[in-house]
Amino acid sequence: MRILIQKFGGTSVASPERRAQAAVKISEAVGKGYSPVVVISAIGRSGDPYATDTFIKMVTSIYSEVPKRELDLLMSCGEIISGAVMVSTLQSLGLEAVLLTGGQAGIITNDCFGDAKIIQIKQEKILKHLEEGKIAVVTGFQGMTEDGQITTLGRGGSDTTAAAIGVALNAEAIDIYTDVEGIMTADPRIVEEARILDVVTYNDISNLAHQGAKIIHPRAVEIAMQKNIPLRVKCTFSDAPGTLVTNMQPDMAEGSDLIGDRIITGIAHTPNITQIKINIEDEDSKTQAVKRIFKGMALADISVDFISVQQDKILYTVRDEIGDRAVSILKNMGFEPEAFPNCAKIALVGGGIADVPGVMADMVETLADNDVEILQSADSHTTIWVLVKKEHMVAAVQSLHKKFQLEK
Numbered sequence: 001m002r003i004l005i006q007k008f009g010g011t012s013v014a015s016p017e018r019r020a021q022a023a024v025k026i027s028e029a030v031g032k033g034y035s036p037v038v039v040i041s042a043i044g045r046s047g048d049p050y051a052t053d054t055f056i057k058m059v060t061s062i063y064s065e066v067p068k069r070e071l072d073l074l075m076s077c078g079e080i081i082s083g084a085v086m087v088s089t090l091q092s093l094g095l096e097a098v099l100l101t102g103g104q105a106g107i108i109t110n111d112c113f114g115d116a117k118i119i120q121i122k123q124e125k126i127l128k129h130l131e132e133g134k135i136a137v138v139t140g141f142q143g144m145t146e147d148g149q150i151t152t153l154g155r156g157g158s159d160t161t162a163a164a165i166g167v168a169l170n171a172e173a174i175d176i177y178t179d180v181e182g183i184m185t186a187d188p189r190i191v192e193e194a195r196i197l198d199v200v201t202y203n204d205i206s207n208l209a210h211q212g213a214k215i216i217h218p219r220a221v222e223i224a225m226q227k228n229i230p231l232r233v234k235c236t237f238s239d240a241p242g243t244l245v246t247n248m249q250p251d252m253a254e255g256s257d258l259i260g261d262r263i264i265t266g267i268a269h270t271p272n273i274t275q276i277k278i279n280i281e282d283e284d285s286k287t288q289a290v291k292r293i294f295k296g297m298a299l300a301d302i303s304v305d306f307i308s309v310q311q312d313k314i315l316y317t318v319r320d321e322i323g324d325r326a327v328s329i330l331k332n333m334g335f336e337p338e339a340f341p342n343c344a345k346i347a348l349v350g351g352g353i354a355d356v357p358g359v360m361a362d363m364v365e366t367l368a369d370n371d372v373e374i375l376q377s378a379d380s381h382t383t384i385w386v387l388v389k390k391e392h393m394v395a396a397v398q399s400l401h402k403k404f405q406l407e408k
Contacts, residue, residue, distance in 0.1 A: 001130060004034040005174040007162035010051065012177050012236040013082055014044040019089045022236050025177065026135060027093060035130040039140045039162040040086050042078025052078045068113035072152045079139035087137050097135040103144025109151045116143055116151035121168035156217030163220035166229050173230045176216055181235040182243035183215050185406040186267045190397050193407035199244045204265040204349055207383050211347035212270035263352035263359060264404040269397055271390050274323030275340040275375060278314045290314060292333060300329050306387060308376060315376055343375060344393035348384045360384055366403040372396045
């Protein structure tokens with residue numbers, strides 16, 4: 001049995017016309033001899049009647065501290081509605097289909113409501129339906145604990161569902177359908193010259209996703225990478241080939257005599273960031289200050305990023321919406337933090353960065369030439385990050401995209 005996972009995001013099922021186009025993709029897969037497992041997201045986006053964010057606002061407008069268990073029950077409804085509508089759409093085309101919730105599909109998670117992790121997938125029920133010739137439509141974003149509690153997998157959870165099922169069933173491929181024609185070198189809303197990447201490695205796309213590119217969830221990439229199952233990011237509304245995500249470097253396909261020399265794969269950005277700075281006058285107390293600061297953030301469930309511990313100060317970033325709370329906690333701990341909101345993080349991502357001299361110099365020079373001030377920087381063997389003012393974000397992304405000739 002040739003199993004193909006097809007995941008359709010909220011924009012791909014937002015209207016009858018779009019669902020019909022998604023159904024065509026599923027029908028084509030059946031015609032090619034595949035047994036599809038279709039993973040479905042909730043219909044539309046925030047503001048649409050059955051979108052997840054719409055359900056959340058419905059209850060939080062009454063009481064802001066809704067228990068996470070009850071919130072998960074509510075949030076799971078969007079995918080169930082979407083899945084039932086998709087089954088009906090497929091049946092109208094003469095295709096036999098069956099709807100399975102995450103729990104019914106055998107997705108077992110821990111009990112971390114709102115951000116549950118998959119423990120295992122019991123494949124028997126999905127395989128039974130596939131062997132009967134049915135298309136299995138599985139609700140994304142959700143699972144079930146061993147004792148039957150409904151859980152959700154966090155934002156981007158439908159991608160995670162698709163990847164996890166693909167690995168569990170040894171699928172030939174995992175197709176992620178969206179409203180764009182593939183993974184691009186930068187956000188096309190910012191860079192008109194951004195182009196679609198034909199092939200990208202698991203590592204590069206995972207790094208891009210972690211740094212703000214929203215085309216696919218990094219957890220899904222990491223799961224697919226475990227068994228080297230190809231991921232393909234495609235458009236529901238066109239026949240473009242999309243982007244293949246694999247472990248093979250671009251330009252290094254089997255039988256090719258070309259040597260890949262692409263230093264930078266793409267540029268990602270994350271806006272609405274607050275930089276927090278804490279001056280440390282006493283070198284001897286710095287180690288204890290670091291421990292206290294980040295333990296305090298962890299106890300408050302505040303996620304921190306871009307940490308830089310320097311001789312006389314400690315820098316890190318948080319999301320703008322929790323910046324004031326982070327500052328308040330630090331002041332209560334006896335520190336005197338400075339906060340700089342409305343920043344943006346820019347990331348250059350590419351496996352070719354490793355051991356290539358001059359990349360950071362080119363980045364710094366380009367930003368300086370475009371009057372973009374660097375507030376903070378860091379690098380690894382695959383990524384270089386800079387923090388800039390949000391007002392400089394667009395100029396930074398555009399100038400770096402041009403400097404590294406990503407449009408070619």
